[in-house]
Amino acid sequence: MTTDAIKAQLTLARPLRRKAAEGIGLNSAAGHLVMVLLSIVCLFPVYWMVATSLRPANAIFETSLWPTTMSLENYTYALDSIPILRMLINTLVVSALTTVVQLLTGLLAAYAFARWRFRFDSLVYTAVALTWLVPFQVVMIPNYLLIAQMGLLDTISALILPNFASALAILLLAQAMRSFPKEVVEAARMDGAGSWRILWGVMVPNLRGTIASLAILIFISTWNEYFWPLLLTRTADNSVIQIGIQMFMTSEGNQWGPLMAASTLASLPVLVIYIVLQRQVIQSFMKSGIR
Amino acid sequence: MADLVLKHLKKTYDAKQVLHGVDVTIPDGSFVVMVGPSGCGKSTLLRMIAGLEDINEGTLTIGGVTMNDIDPADRGCAMVFQNYALYPHMTVRQNIGYPLKIAKMPAAERDRRIQEAAAILNLTDYLDRRPAQLSGGQRQRVAMGRAIVREPEVFLFDEPLSNLDALLRVQMRIEIKRLHKRLKATSIFVTHDQVEAMTLADMLIVMNAGRIEQVGTPAEVYRKPASVFVAGFMGSPAMNLMEATMGADGQVTLDVAGGRPMLRLAGLAEGTPLTVGVRPEAITLMPEGADGLQATVELVEELGGSRIAYCALKGSEIAVVLPPGDEPYEGRQVTLSFDQRDLHLFDRITGLRVEIEPSRLEKPQRTKVAAH
Numbered sequence: 001m002t003t004d005a006i007k008a009q010l011t012l013a014r015p016l017r018r019k020a021a022e023g024i025g026l027n028s029a030a031g032h033l034v035m036v037l038l039s040i041v042c043l044f045p046v047y048w049m050v051a052t053s054l055r056p057a058n059a060i061f062e063t064s065l066w067p068t069t070m071s072l073e074n075y076t077y078a079l080d081s082i083p084i085l086r087m088l089i090n091t092l093v094v095s096a097l098t099t100v101v102q103l104l105t106g107l108l109a110a111y112a113f114a115r116w117r118f119r120f121d122s123l124v125y126t127a128v129a130l131t132w133l134v135p136f137q138v139v140m141i142p143n144y145l146l147i148a149q150m151g152l153l154d155t156i157s158a159l160i161l162p163n164f165a166s167a168l169a170i171l172l173l174a175q176a177m178r179s180f181p182k183e184v185v186e187a188a189r190m191d192g193a194g195s196w197r198i199l200w201g202v203m204v205p206n207l208r209g210t211i212a213s214l215a216i217l218i219f220i221s222t223w224n225e226y227f228w229p230l231l232l233t234r235t236a237d238n239s240v241i242q243i244g245i246q247m248f249m250t251s252e253g254n255q256w257g258p259l260m261a262a263s264t265l266a267s268l269p270v271l272v273i274y275i276v277l278q279r280q281v282i283q284s285f286m287k288s289g290i291r
Numbered sequence: 292m293a294d295l296v297l298k299h300l301k302k303t304y305d306a307k308q309v310l311h312g313v314d315v316t317i318p319d320g321s322f323v324v325m326v327g328p329s330g331c332g333k334s335t336l337l338r339m340i341a342g343l344e345d346i347n348e349g350t351l352t353i354g355g356v357t358m359n360d361i362d363p364a365d366r367g368c369a370m371v372f373q374n375y376a377l378y379p380h381m382t383v384r385q386n387i388g389y390p391l392k393i394a395k396m397p398a399a400e401r402d403r404r405i406q407e408a409a410a411i412l413n414l415t416d417y418l419d420r421r422p423a424q425l426s427g428g429q430r431q432r433v434a435m436g437r438a439i440v441r442e443p444e445v446f447l448f449d450e451p452l453s454n455l456d457a458l459l460r461v462q463m464r465i466e467i468k469r470l471h472k473r474l475k476a477t478s479i480f481v482t483h484d485q486v487e488a489m490t491l492a493d494m495l496i497v498m499n500a501g502r503i504e505q506v507g508t509p510a511e512v513y514r515k516p517a518s519v520f521v522a523g524f525m526g527s528p529a530m531n532l533m534e535a536t537m538g539a540d541g542q543v544t545l546d547v548a549g550g551r552p553m554l555r556l557a558g559l560a561e562g563t564p565l566t567v568g569v570r571p572e573a574i575t576l577m578p579e580g581a582d583g584l585q586a587t588v589e590l591v592e593e594l595g596g597s598r599i600a601y602c603a604l605k606g607s608e609i610a611v612v613l614p615p616g617d618e619p620y621e622g623r624q625v626t627l628s629f630d631q632r633d634l635h636l637f638d639r640i641t642g643l644r645v646e647i648e649p650s651r652l653e654k655p656q657r658t659k660v661a662a663h
Contacts, residue, residue: 183376186343191390191437192364205380 046267053260060256074257075265081258082244083236084265091240092269094159094229095222101160102218103211106169111199113170114177115185125174132167136227144231154234163222169214176210177203209283216273216281223270241266293319293354293367293444293477295340301348302335302501309335311501312349317479317494319354322471324480326488327498328524333481334449336498340479341370341447353445364393369438370447373454375430377422377437383409384418387436408436411470428459435470446471448480452487464490485525489513497521517644519637522568528599528610530568534639537563543636556636556647564639571610573633576600576625583626584609591620602627 055062056071078084112118113125143162152158180203188198204211226242233239236247245266248259274281295317302310310332317323325333338344340351342363351358358366369390377386385392387408391401409415412432422430431451438446448467452460468491471478482488488495489509497504497512497520505517516522522530534546537559545567559565577583586602586609598613600620609627613620636645 181374181376183372183374184378186363187370187372187376187434187437188378188389189343189363190341190368190370191441192393193389197393202378206378 049260049267050264052256053264055257057257074261077255078248078258078261078265082247082262084241084244084262086237087239087241087244088265088269090156090238091223091242091266094156094225094240095219097160098163098222099215099218101164102166102169103215105165106173106214107199107204107211109165109170110173110177111195111203113174114180115195115198128167128170132171140228140231143228147232153232154238155232156238158232159225159229159240162228166218169218172210172214173207176207180206212280219273220270294352295445295477295479296352297336297340297349298352299349300336300339300346300351302332302339302344303347309501310339313503315496315503315506317477319477320475322468322478322480322491322493323496324482324488324492324494325496325498326482326485326525327504329483331498332501333483333496333498337370337447337449337479337481340366340445341368342366343370364390367444368447369441369443369445370449371431371434371438371451373450375422375434375454377430377433379422382419382421383414383425383433383436386422386433387414387418387440390437390441404440405436408439411439411473412436412466427455428463431455431463432466435467439470439474444476446474446476446478448478450482451480452482452484460487467491485527489525495525497524499524515644516568516635519566519568519639519642522635522637522644526570528571528612530570530635531574531609532637533567533569533604533607533609535565535567537561537565543567559645565645566637566639568635568637569629569633571599572612573629574609574611575628576611576613576620577628579624579626581626581628583628586625586627588620588623588625 051065051067052060053074054070054072055067056069056073059067059069062068109128113121113128139162147153147158147161150158152161184202184206185198188202193201224242225240226246229240229243230246233243236244241262245259245262248255248262297313297315297317300310300313301308313332313336325336327333335344339346340358342358342361346359353366353368378389381389384405388401388405391404396404405418406415409418412435414429414432414436417425417429417433422433425433431454434451451467452463455463464487467478467480480487480491492509494506495509495512496506499520505512505521507515507517512521512525516525516530519532523532535543536546537556538544539561541556541559543556543565576588579585584604586604588600589603589608590601591613592599592601595615597615600611600613602609602611602625604627611627631647634647636647637643638645
């Protein structure tokens with residue numbers, strides 16, 4: 001091929017390539033635009049909550065994007081009105097313990113389902129899966145009666161006790177354990193490891209991604225739990241933060257400033273977890289297939 | 292002593308029988324290779340020996356002790372898996388030392404054994420790496436190290452070289468053989484690769500459809516295949532198999548190629564359907580018109596050290612191993628010539644070998660079959 005012919009081909013190829021590159025560029029820009037819009041939709045309520053919490057009472061219904069005057073009076077009012085710190089500690093204890101206990105029971109049950117064959121195993125597994133579909137309203141009354149009979153009303157333990165096991169945790173972990181390489185488990189058996197050692201020494205260290213993402217899911221859903229604490233708690237000192245927030249919503253009207261201040265404080269721990277562990281959280285969610 | 296005795300071992304999965312009563316004795320210190328096509332039950336048999344699969348029927352004894360209900364860890368067996376099965380979160384040192392840690396061996400002794408195994412397998416420089424940071428060959432060596440440190444009576448290898456590239460396979464094959472010579476522990480190696488089987492084994496067990504077809508040394512299995520299956524499976528290129536029938540005059544005649552007489556054999560009933568086999572390396576190509584089977588060379592594969600010619604013979608294909616050379620054979624008419632003593636005969640109904648005793652042969656010299 002002569003140099004001219006090569007040049008001619010290159011000249012022909014260049015616009016095509018540029019066109020292709022432009023196509024990719026446009027697609028990419030459109031994708032980014034959609035993502036930016038979605039991010040704004042997600043972030044704006046959070047921003048508005050923080051912004052409103054910083055507006056003084058007389059400017060609470062201001063519609064300006066940025067507060068014209070800023071004050072921390074809503075925070076001082078909220079902190080004085082209800083024991084927010086106490087409630088945050090309660091919520092933290094309930095969420096952390098529920099997460100740990102659900103992971104523990106989930107891991108044990110999932111191992112049994114994934115690794116052992118016993119009579120009616122698939123039936124039991126289906127039954128566990130079906131409990132996930134039972135609405136909270138159905139178990140609410142029996143659970144309440146049980147807790148009342150045990151004399152645990154208005155206690156922190158009553159908030160944790162009915163959440164000792166979660167179908168979601170069992171199903172998710174069982175699935176992860178089923179896809180764990182069989183040969184590795186068999187190698188451990190040949191090496192002399194029993195079920196207990198295989199679970200804690202071989203499986204759990206390799207399922208950290210799934211366990212981490214599941215822990216975050218359980219933690220957040222427990223942190224946001226409202227209805228069950230509302231039924232059980234009687235005093236502010238034994239309440240969780242979601243109940244505290246609700247205390248600013250009265251029949252005489254909502255106290256928007258303190259409400260937003262308390263909501264901001266309630267969101268902080270979860271936000272901090274996300275910001276600090278952002279990379280790990282996203283990685284573990286992607287690895288475990290949870291979106 | 293770790294003689295392994297398998298007595299009438301059977302295995303059934305969901306009413307489907309995959310092993311139909313396996314009987315074999317594996318002598319202490321031998322290197323036994325179980326070979327067979329996919330799904331023949333060789334891996335299942337190995338896993339039954341390891342204790343990873345239940346034995347439905349029959350007994351397994353190692354060193355005289357019945358092992359049917361003994362836990363895998365207590366059978367004195369160590370296994371090397373096809374996919375290495377290393378613990379991804381542990382370093383090479385921790386992987387190799389894991390069985391010793393479980394056995395609660397003192398740290399000093401454990402470390403000594405790890406170092407020793409690492410030295411044997413050239414892994415000393417990699418002890419603090421994780422499996423993900425190793426190449427396939429290195430990972431397989433770690434898996435072997437984990438087996439060695441236990442000082443087992445029996446090594447079980449489940450297709451351990453399948454995931455390696457061709458060059459590494461050969462290297463690892465030699466390393467495994469060297470290791471066996473050094474440790475002298477009974478080793479059972481499962482593979483579907485017959486080159487691996489031939490090169491490694493002291494004793495070959497050829498399996499097919501859940502049954503043992505033949506047990507013997509590689510040379511025995513190659514030279515005297517017990518069945519038409521073994522004849523076709525062992526050897527590359529495979530043995531040429533042609534259908535034949537016992538004639539009235541005691542001549543075994545080929546069904547193809549116009550009913551050519553192959554050899555004269557006494558003691559078989561007239562009309563007995565037979566399969567005649569001849570190894571590709573036992574055939575010589577002669578010029579067209581010579582005394583022998585007339586065929587056309589369709590294709591020649593160049594292997595460097597030798598060539599394989601595929602010849603068309605009245606609808607069937609005959610492979611012939613040729614010495615290296617440049618002579619263009621493709622498309623040429625040739626004569627296939629072979630010695631009667633290199634022929635193998637199988638009963639076509641039972642598939643079993645029909646022994647050709649030299650005394651029963653008409654002429655012991657090279658037979659040239661007359662052209663029609």
